[in-house]
Amino acid sequence: MDFRKKLAALLLALASTGASAQPSEGAQKLPVGWYVTESAPKRYEAGVDSSATCEGNRSAYLRSLSPDENGYGTFMQAFGAHDFRGKRLRFSGALRIKDVEGWAGLWMRVEGPDPKQPLAFDNMQSRALVGTAGCKRYDVVLDVPKEATTIMAGLIMSGTGQAWLDGVRFEVVDSSVPVTDLLASRPVVAAAGPSGLEDAPAPVARNDQLPLGRVGDVWFNHGRIAADKPYTRRKDGVWVSILGEEVYEHGIAVTGTLGQRALELKLKAGGRRTVIEGTWGEEPVDIQLTPEKLTMRWGRNMREMARHLDPQVGATCNRYQRTEGPRVLDQLDVCGAALGTRPPNAQLIISFLVNGFSPTLPAGSLPIPRPPVRSRQALDTQRTAIPMSP
Structure with a gap:
């Protein structure tokens, strides 16, 4: 009788929240701790594929369900940062993609007290995967500050297509492994201003x-x-x-x-x-x-x-x-x-x-050719008369 009451209560809770008593096929297959977020409902799905894996016996996939190229979806997980504070963390995995119109890649984000201002982030957009490509291992590497609270990581795909991920690893690495942090594209530098050679540099505010x-x-x-x-x-x-x-x-x-x-x-x-x-x-x-x-x-x-x-x-x-x-x-x-x-x-x-909206020539670029010189007068930069030879 108790079991029937619990089942009735569960069905009532599912009905009141609009959820289905039967989970979707993708949700049943997702590995524990992983879930899907997307720019709009029902544009992407994730699941597990045991065929043609890169490493191991199965891979997770992320697939677009809509022809809209402006959407994005991610197959991800989130976990506490306390075990990695003050350390350098590498998230890596083997990826393959098919017919990706947009881009795909790994991503990782380190959050602190204010979720609106991440402490570190990389989504591989500057080295994104496009089109169709076979198995290859990729990674993102971030420093986890002492004030970090949460780490999120996963596979992201913008636009349409399908991407597979397996061989996932989270490893603490030393300082010899460079970070890929998009939020630290330049080193901390002191503000411009006069200073004496004997003076110690003024403290620089991080923000x-x-x-x-x-x-x-x-x-x-x-x-x-x-x-x-x-x-x-x-x-x-x-x-x-x-x-x-x-x-x-x-x-x-x-x-x-x-x-x-x-x-x-x-x-x-x-x-x-x-x-x-x-x-x-x-x-x-x-x-x-x-x-x-x-x-x-x-x-x-x-x-x-x-x-x-x-x-x-x-x-x-x-x-x-x-x-x-x-x-x-x-x-x-x-x-x-x-x-x-x-x-x-x-x-x-x-x-x-x-x-600006005018073309900018980069330093060291080849000069744009000028029209050919057609007379000796054109060579006279001092504008002095040069007699022409008979």
């Missing part, structure tokens, strides 16, 4: 000097945008430049004044494409960032660059270029949190606008 992301030469974090005219964030959340211009955030909208022009833009992210749209001054702005391409339009000005897989570029950056033969005509690096699925709105928008 003020540790970059989270970068666009071109402009890096940013939670409280600073290091452009030629830097912006800092006040306690009320308003961004203020050294010229007194103010920029405000209202959800995904960013308004205010930048470069003496009115700013009204919105940032849309979360899938494989990050979009910045609106107006700056009286001209429309349209910036489209994907793992394969970067397009920047402002009025009649436009920059269009394709992803360049330069082995010299750090693992936390995507390099975009426009080339003509061996010459590089335009180049822009996008790094760290600027590549994330939830980038900081004002920082990313200001960083892109400050970089």
Whole structure:
């Protein structure tokens, strides 16, 4: 009788929450401790596959159920950070993918007291897997600070296709193994200013000097945008430049004044494409960032660059270029949190606008050829008369 009462109570609880008494096939197959999150319900599913594994007897898979390329899903787990505090943690696994239109990769995130400000993060977007590829082992490596509370890790896929994961390992490694942290794309540096040779360096505030992301030469974090005219964030959340211009955030909208022009833009992210749209001054702005391409339009000005897989570029950056033969005509690096699925709105928008909408030649690029010299007068830079030979 007690069993019947418990069963009736369970069925009543399931009905009251809208859950089904029969779990889905994917849910039955998921390994203990792992679950699926997604940008929208029923766009992705996960399960276990025992055929064609990379390592071991079975692999977990993540598969898209919708043709929408703007979605993303992740097969993940979360656990307490106390056993790894003060250590360097490597999450690795063997991956293979099929027909991925978007990108896939491993990811790991270390959270502290404020979940909105992660302490460390990497999702392999700068070295993402695209299309169809066989088994290969990949890893992400993060430092776990002493104030860390939670670690999350898993397999992420943006867009459509299917990805498999097996051979999962979590290992503490020493300092000889480099981190892949997207939130630390540059080292901590002292603020610019005069100092004597005998003076000890002034203490540097972590929140003020540790970059989270970068666009071109402009890096940013939670409280600073290091452009030629830097912006800092006040306690009320308003961004203020050294010229007194103010920029405000209202959800995904960013308004205010930048470069003496009115700013009204919105940032849309979360899938494989990050979009910045609106107006700056009286001209429309349209910036489209994907793992394969970067397009920047402002009025009649436009920059269009394709992803360049330069082995010299750090693992936390995507390099975009426009080339003509061996010459590089335009180049822009996008790094760290600027590549994330939830980038900081004002920082990313200001960083892109400050970089400008005209092509930028990288240092050391081949010069653009000039028209041929057709007369001796053209060689006379001093504008003195040179008699022509008969």
